[in-house]
Amino acid sequence: MPNEPSDNHPRTLYCRCAYAQTVPQGVKDDVLRRLSDSGRNFEAVSDLCEMSARRDPRLKEIAGCGGQVNIVACYPRAVQWLFHAAESPLPEEGVEVLNMRERSAEDIASQLNLESA
Amino acid sequence: MTNEEETPMQVVVYEGEGAAVLPSSTRYDVLTRLLDRGYAVSRAAGNGQGAVEPRAGETERLLVLGDFPDGAPDLEDSSGEVEIDTLTITDLGGEEVLELVEARREGRPMNQPGAWKPWFPVIxxxxxxxxxxxxxxxxFDVYGVDAEQKxxxxxNDNCKTNCPACSRVCPEVAIMFPxxxxxxxxxxxxxxxxxxREKMKVDISSLLGGDIYSSLRNRSEEAKSRFSKERSPDKALTERKKCLIKLQGDGLIPAEVLENLPSPEEIQRRADEAAAKAKAALDAQAH
Structure with missing residues (x-):
């Protein structure tokens, strides 16, 4: 199953923020490269804002999956209420948002325990 | 917009059982091109959990990409709700893969980065x-209340791209534009x-007459008036540019919003309508 953790790692969702250049290009490229090279399963979306505007059903599925989820995107407050705006509120426990607007790729990779495959 | 567009076809880059592991550079190239084009992409790694299984309600179409040495497998969703397709991408680069994926989309509408910006307030x-x-x-009638007057x-569609003005009048800084x-x-x-600072901005808006839009409109009209009186296109244009630069510099409103404001009468009508909606909601809360 492509969306399940490949081992004991939490589910990982990466936002490309492709509809606007608000996340530093270098950071989002570097994080994606590290995820790609990690050998781990992950999900990547083009833009969480766009999905929220469209109330994409995948947001509900992610919010309701029940396990630990790492969302690599932007500010946690923005991500939390983007899900809420799409009628898919995130649970209070089990979700960690990693902010690519403020943190380095190395820092995020470390938090995700990413290693090259 | 855009809200009406279909959920994009979901793509899986598959490297599990029955598929070869892609070169690192190819995988990354494929991922970035698909994401930058607007697709959602999952990476299914070679970890022995070889099944590809869409989640119910998540998507209607799933396209599985992979380097399949023994040929692409026939896949079928057990629920019958999701159409699953496969695509062999052996020795292809990211650009070629994107072209093939686009062809499989068969013209179904989807939002596209660059063609539209998801700009709307998030509370x-x-x-x-x-x-x-x-x-x-x-x-612009972006806001309303639900059955509980909340x-x-x-x-969303009515919101003016790059205009964060409502977030600046919110006394609690509760409105975000991500x-x-x-x-x-x-x-x-x-x-x-x-x-x-946000409270101060509200006070400033009150000093301006309580309606930033009207104030901006007036300033724009004044600039136009000067244009007609002075009959000097160059001078008037300079004045207009100065006015716009000042307004943009204040960070209150983008120039294109200012330029597209309706007539003063229409602004007044909309302002009255919005105020009436707000009053009705507040009255309902009080009872």
Whole structure:
């Protein structure tokens, strides 16, 4: 199953923020490269804002999956209420948002325990 | 917009059982090109969990990409709800893969980065006090109330791209635009100093006559008037540019919004309508 953790790692969702250049290009490229090279399963979306505007059903599925989820995107407050705006509120426990607007790729990779495959 | 567009076809880059592991550079190239084109992409790694299984309600179409040495497998969703297709991408580069994926989309509409910007207010209900200032301020009918008279964003499509004006009149700094450059409007933490600054902006708007849009419109009209009196296109243009630069510099409203404002009469009508909606919601809350 492509969306399940490949081992004991939490589910990982990466936002490309492709509809606007608000996340530093270098950071989002570097994080994606590290995820790609990690050998781990992950999900990547083009833009969480766009999905929220469209109330994409995948947001509900992610919010309701029940396990630990790492969302690599932007500010946690923005991500939390983007899900809420799409009628898919995130649970209070089990979700960690990693902010690519403020943190380095190395820092995020470390938090995700990413290693090259 | 855009809200009406279909959920994009979901793509899986598959490297599990029955598929070869892609070269690192190819995988990354494919991922970036698909994401930058607007697709959602999952990476299914070679970890022995070889099944590809879409989640119910998540998507209607799933396209599985992979280097399949023994040929692409026939896949079928057990629920019958999801159409699953496969695509062999052996020795292909990211650009070629994107072209093939686009062809499989068969013209179905989807949003595209670059063609539209998802710009709309996002309310932080941990901060919102339901004061209705945003509803009474916005002239574009973006806000409304639900059955419990709670403020909500009802018409994303009406929001003017790059205009964060409503977030600046919110006394609680509860309105975010995640694509905005600066905090706390972009979702960054709200500092007590931000709160004071936002309150001050409301006071400024009151001093301007309580309606920033009217004030801006008046300033624009004044600039036009000078243009006609002076009969000097160059001078008038300079004045207009100065006016726009000042307004943009204030960070209140983007130039294109100013240029596309309706007539003063229409602004008044919309302002009255918004104020009436806000008053009705506040009255309902009080009872």
């Amino acid at each position: 932080d209900y941990d901060r919102c006090t339901n004061c209705m200032q945003c509803l009474s301020f916005c002239l 403020i909500q964003v009802q018409n 694509k905005y450059s600066g905090g706390p409007i972009n979702g960054d933490k709200v500092d007590p100093k931000d709160l004071e």
